[in-house]
Amino acid sequence: MRKTTLFIPCLLIWISGVFGQNMYPKDYFNPPLKIPIVLAGTFGELRSSHFHSGIDFKTQNKQGLPVHTAAEGYVSRIKVSLFGYGKAIYVTHPNGYTTVYAHMQNFNKKIDSFLKKKQYLNESYEIQIFPKKDLLSVYKDEVIGYSGNTGSSSAPHLHFEIRDTETEKIINPMLFGLHSSDHKKPIISGLRAMVLNDSSQVNSSGLAIPLKLKEKEKGNYYCSPIHAYGAIGFSIHTFDQQDAAFNKNGVYKIEMRVNGKTFYAHKMETFSFAESKFINLLVDYPYQYHHKKKYQKTYVHPKSNLSIYEITNEKGLLMIKDSISYAVEIIVSDFAGNISNIKIPIQGKKTTPRITPTCKTTDHLIRVDRKYKLKTKEVEILFPKNSCYDDFYLHFEKEKDKFKIHEPSIPMKRDFEIRFNVRNIPDSIRKKTYIAKVVKNKYFNYCTTKKTDSVFSTETKQLGTYQLYQDWKGPNIYNCNFYHNQNIKKFKFLNICSIDKLSGIKSYRGEIDGEWILMEYNPKTHAFTYNLSDKILSKGKHSFAFVTEDNVGNTSTYSALFYTN
Numbered sequence: 001m002r003k004t005t006l007f008i009p010c011l012l013i014w015i016s017g018v019f020g021q022n023m024y025p026k027d028y029f030n031p032p033l034k035i036p037i038v039l040a041g042t043f044g045e046l047r048s049s050h051f052h053s054g055i056d057f058k059t060q061n062k063q064g065l066p067v068h069t070a071a072e073g074y075v076s077r078i079k080v081s082l083f084g085y086g087k088a089i090y091v092t093h094p095n096g097y098t099t100v101y102a103h104m105q106n107f108n109k110k111i112d113s114f115l116k117k118k119q120y121l122n123e124s125y126e127i128q129i130f131p132k133k134d135l136l137s138v139y140k141d142e143v144i145g146y147s148g149n150t151g152s153s154s155a156p157h158l159h160f161e162i163r164d165t166e167t168e169k170i171i172n173p174m175l176f177g178l179h180s181s182d183h184k185k186p187i188i189s190g191l192r193a194m195v196l197n198d199s200s201q202v203n204s205s206g207l208a209i210p211l212k213l214k215e216k217e218k219g220n221y222y223c224s225p226i227h228a229y230g231a232i233g234f235s236i237h238t239f240d241q242q243d244a245a246f247n248k249n250g251v252y253k254i255e256m257r258v259n260g261k262t263f264y265a266h267k268m269e270t271f272s273f274a275e276s277k278f279i280n281l282l283v284d285y286p287y288q289y290h291h292k293k294k295y296q297k298t299y300v301h302p303k304s305n306l307s308i309y310e311i312t313n314e315k316g317l318l319m320i321k322d323s324i325s326y327a328v329e330i331i332v333s334d335f336a337g338n339i340s341n342i343k344i345p346i347q348g349k350k351t352t353p354r355i356t357p358t359c360k361t362t363d364h365l366i367r368v369d370r371k372y373k374l375k376t377k378e379v380e381i382l383f384p385k386n387s388c389y390d391d392f393y394l395h396f397e398k399e400k401d402k403f404k405i406h407e408p409s410i411p412m413k414r415d416f417e418i419r420f421n422v423r424n425i426p427d428s429i430r431k432k433t434y435i436a437k438v439v440k441n442k443y444f445n446y447c448t449t450k451k452t453d454s455v456f457s458t459e460t461k462q463l464g465t466y467q468l469y470q471d472w473k474g475p476n477i478y479n480c481n482f483y484h485n486q487n488i489k490k491f492k493f494l495n496i497c498s499i500d501k502l503s504g505i506k507s508y509r510g511e512i513d514g515e516w517i518l519m520e521y522n523p524k525t526h527a528f529t530y531n532l533s534d535k536i537l538s539k540g541k542h543s544f545a546f547v548t549e550d551n552v553g554n555t556s557t558y559s560a561l562f563y564t565n
C-alpha cells in the first residue's frame, strides 16, 4: 500500500516537470489592454490570507481604458459586487479556458444594457448572472468594457485571470505568453533562521533569529557562517520588480538546496481557490502580525494542502548534526528567469546555554483533534474540531465590556463561534446592539450578528477582541449634487454620499417618482450615483428619495424635488 501512495506523487512531478509549462497555448490569448504591458501584481503574489489569483495590468493611473477580450468566446458570467472583484466579467473560450476581467468601470453597450435590465428587474446593484452560451458571444479583441477601480481595488488597474473552465483552477497568465519585459533580478530583503523544535538551536538561540545579508554582486547574497543544531528551516522576504515599474511584485519560484540537493521548491504555476487559505501556513504568520512583513518559509507545514510545492522527502527541513558542515543555497527566480540567491554556510554545533522559548500556558488548551468550549456568565466561545492548524494555549481576558480572545497572531482553519448572553439586556437596547470586533481600541467593526431573545452569536476565523456595542444613529447622508427644486436638465448624474461609522450600511434604496433607480455604490468614497440616461424623464417636476439602513436597522432618508425643463 505504501509503495503505491509514494509512486503517485512521483509520477505527478514527472508529468508536470516534463510537460508542465509546455501544455499551455502561447499565442492563443492576446493582452486585454492595447498599451505596453506593465504589471502592478503577479500571479501567486502574497496577499492577506490568499494568493493573488491573476495578474494586475497597470492602466497608466487612470480609469476608462478599453478592455479587449483575450480571445473569442462567450460571456459566461457577470458579477457586480461592492467588494472583491467589483464589476467583473468572465469569458469562456472554446479551448477549455475562461478569462476573467475585474475591477471594471463599466461594460460595452450590449453587455451594459443586458446587465441593467437584470439589475432593474432584481432592484439591486449587486448581482451575479450566468448568461447562456451564444447569448453574449464575443470575438477576439472585442472591446468588452473599460478598466476601472471598482471593488476592493486601491488604485486603477485591470485584474486579469485565466482559469481552467472545468476545474476552475487558476493558471498563471504568464504561461500563456502574457508577460512584460523584466531584466531585474528578484530582491531578497530579509532572511530568518527558524528553530523547529524544542531541542534545536541557531547561533545559540532556541528562538527564530534574523540573519544579516550582504549582497556581494547584484543578486548574490551571502550570510556569515552560522552554527546550528537539530531541526531548523529558513524564511525569506523577497519581491521582484519589472523593467517599467517600481511595484514590488511576487516572485515565480523559490528553491532551497542543501549540499547541492533540492530540499524545497515551489512555483506559481497553478492552484485552486480552495487551497489559497494555506498561504497562512506558507508565511510566518505570527511574524507578519507583529512586524507587518511577509516572510515566506522554505519548508512545508505538515497541515498544508498547497499544490504549488515540488515534493521532496525533506520538505525543506534541515536536521543539523553536531560537527558536520552544510552548504545551504536559497534560489529565487522571477518568471523571466532572472535569478538571485543566498548562500548560507552552516556548522553543526550543539552549545549550552542558549536562549530558550518560553511557552505561555493558560487554562485553555485548544487542540486540533478536539472541540473546546470556553464558558463564562457572559460569553461562550466554541471551537469545533480542526479549528486550528496547531494546538495552542488560548489567552482569554475580560476587561470591562471587552473580551480578549487571544490575539490575531495565530491563523485559524475553521470558524469558531462567539455567543453573548443578552438575557439581561432590555429589549430596547438589545435592538440597537451588535457584536463588534474591536480594532486598535477605537473601531467597532460590525460582525454578522445572529440574534435570538437570549443569545447573540457570530462565527469568525479571527482571534482578537470582541464586545457588544450599540449603534443608535442612522447613516449620515450628505453631499447631494443638486439642491431642492433645482433644474437639473444639464446633469448627467445624480450623486449623494452616505456613511455609517458604527454598524455600517446594510442596504439602501434610491427612487425617482416612487420607482427604484439603479444607484451604483462605491464604499471607498461613500458615493451613490445614478446615471440619468437610464430613463428618459418627462419635462417638469420629479421627486427624488434616498434611504439608507445600517446593520441594526436605523434608517436615514433624504428627499428633494427637481425639475427637468
Ligand SMILES: [Zn+2]
Residues within 6 Å of the ligand: 041, 052, 054, 055, 056, 158, 159, 160
Ligand atoms: Zn489583481
